[in-house]
Amino acid sequence: MRIDLHTHSTASDGTDTPAELVRNAAAAGLDVVALTDHDTVGGYAEARAALPGGLTLVTGAELSCRIDGVSLHMLAYLFDPEEPELARERELVRDDRVPRAQGMVAKLRDLGVPVTWEQVARIAGDGAVGRPHIATALVDLGLVPTVSDAFTSEWLANDGRAYVEKHELDPFDAIRLVKAAGGVTVFAHPLAVKRGSCVPESVIAELAAAGLDGIEVDHMDHDAPTRARLRGMAADLGLLATGSSDYHGSRKTCRLGEYTTDPEIYGEIVRRATGAFPVPGTGG
Numbered sequence: 001m002r003i004d005l006h007t008h009s010t011a012s013d014g015t016d017t018p019a020e021l022v023r024n025a026a027a028a029g030l031d032v033v034a035l036t037d038h039d040t041v042g043g044y045a046e047a048r049a050a051l052p053g054g055l056t057l058v059t060g061a062e063l064s065c066r067i068d069g070v071s072l073h074m075l076a077y078l079f080d081p082e083e084p085e086l087a088r089e090r091e092l093v094r095d096d097r098v099p100r101a102q103g104m105v106a107k108l109r110d111l112g113v114p115v116t117w118e119q120v121a122r123i124a125g126d127g128a129v130g131r132p133h134i135a136t137a138l139v140d141l142g143l144v145p146t147v148s149d150a151f152t153s154e155w156l157a158n159d160g161r162a163y164v165e166k167h168e169l170d171p172f173d174a175i176r177l178v179k180a181a182g183g184v185t186v187f188a189h190p191l192a193v194k195r196g197s198c199v200p201e202s203v204i205a206e207l208a209a210a211g212l213d214g215i216e217v218d219h220m221d222h223d224a225p226t227r228a229r230l231r232g233m234a235a236d237l238g239l240l241a242t243g244s245s246d247y248h249g250s251r252k253t254c255r256l257g258e259y260t261t262d263p264e265i266y267g268e269i270v271r272r273a274t275g276a277f278p279v280p281g282t283g284g
Helices: 018-027 044-049 084-095 097-110 117-124 131-140 171-180 201-209 224-237 263-272
Strands: 003-007 032-035 056-067 070-077 184-187 214-218 240-243
Touching: 003 018, 003 056, 003 070, 003 240, 003 263, 018 032, 018 044, 044 056, 056 084, 056 171, 070 171, 084 097, 084 171, 097 117, 097 131, 117 131, 171 184, 171 201, 184 263, 201 224, 214 224, 224 240, 240 263
Parallel strands: 003 032, 032 056, 184 214, 214 240
Antiparallel strands: 056 070, 070 184
């Protein structure tokens, strides 16, 4: 089985519609794909309706969190999307995305960048606007060669000149809320230092003690030594070690299935979840 547990669609900051994403996942030879848009499950119904035969869909979301001034992302799987407290927190984060993005556009204009809010809004379309949309605008303006190159201290990284904070969950609250909604939590790309500051390993240990289920080990932003370090950490802390592409369509260079999760780990995630269940495609 080939299992990719971290992908994005146009419901947040990917370039594939949810229907295109599941079709592309099947074409890439995946058996299981999780749709984990930022702070939303808005693309799930479309993905499910278009699900090809032979592909299983996992509902999920990538929750925006912050602790001690450091942003981090928490992957949540197979939770009840209607559970009111978690739904309310996701809505608070989404509602803050527009003023936050407008603030980053204003900072860029103060730096002499001729970007406009209308340009960013057009790029975002119906998706939840975020930094990748602003980064795409910088690419279009010729200021950086790729979206990833915009995530530096010069531009949009967590310590960047144009960075603006947004409403984010405390990760301990995120774990509690997801568990209460019957879901499973995995810390996304925990040591992706190229994105900015990362939480210390002591915090990961505290999150594990608070009920964190796993950490994303195999990811494009982790080099081989980092992956080995994380795999050892997962073993020491009793955490599940996952692998995922973090696919964003044409917005990033990663390919569907570039990194995958071991079937036994996936099986354990499904076993622990009570809020929702994977949906197998029937092709009909």
